[in-house]
Structure formats: structure tokens, C-alpha cells
Amino acid sequence: MADFQLDIQVYKNTDAEITLFGPAGSKLMVVKEKIRKGDAQLKYAFPSGHSTGVYYLHVRLNKDLKVIKVQKK
Numbered sequence: 001m002a003d004f005q006l007d008i009q010v011y012k013n014t015d016a017e018i019t020l021f022g023p024a025g026s027k028l029m030v031v032k033e034k035i036r037k038g039d040a041q042l043k044y045a046f047p048s049g050h051s052t053g054v055y056y057l058h059v060r061l062n063k064d065l066k067v068i069k070v071q072k073k
Contacts, residue, residue: 004070006042010035010061017060018042020070023053035061046072
């Protein structure tokens with residue numbers, strides 16, 4: 001099972017870039033995907049060896065940026 005899941009609805013084919021930042025602000029992971037028009041579920045796991053805490057996801061769809069706070073327990 002994934003550690004976190006994004007449910008996204010897009011109205012046209014979209015380039016997505018998902019970046020995970022750790023509690024100290026360091027970049028842990030960057031994923032680039034092409035998402036087809038419609039509903040999409042993106043599932044990711046935290047990189048192994050990282051502690052609990054607050055992480056931040058930067059989700060960029062085309063050129064729009066959304067920042068999401070994620071709590072790892």
C-alpha cells in the first residue's frame with residue numbers, strides 16, 4: 001500500500017511534476033508523469049529510511065503549483 005495517494009481530475013492531457021520535500025526542507029524525490037484527461041490516482045511511498053514528521057508535496061500541473069502538507073506517522 002502507498003504511503004500517500006493523490007486523486008486528481010484534469011480536463012485535458014497534462015504534464016505533472018510531483019516533488020517531495022522532507023521536514024528539513026531537503027528535496028527527497030521528483031516524479032514526472034503524463035496524466036490523461038479525466039480522473040487519476042497517483043500513489044507514492046516515502047523513500048525508505050526517513051523518519052516521521054511533516055513533509056511537503058509540490059504538485060505542478062502544467063505551470064500551476066499546489067503545495068500539500070503530508071504527515072508521516
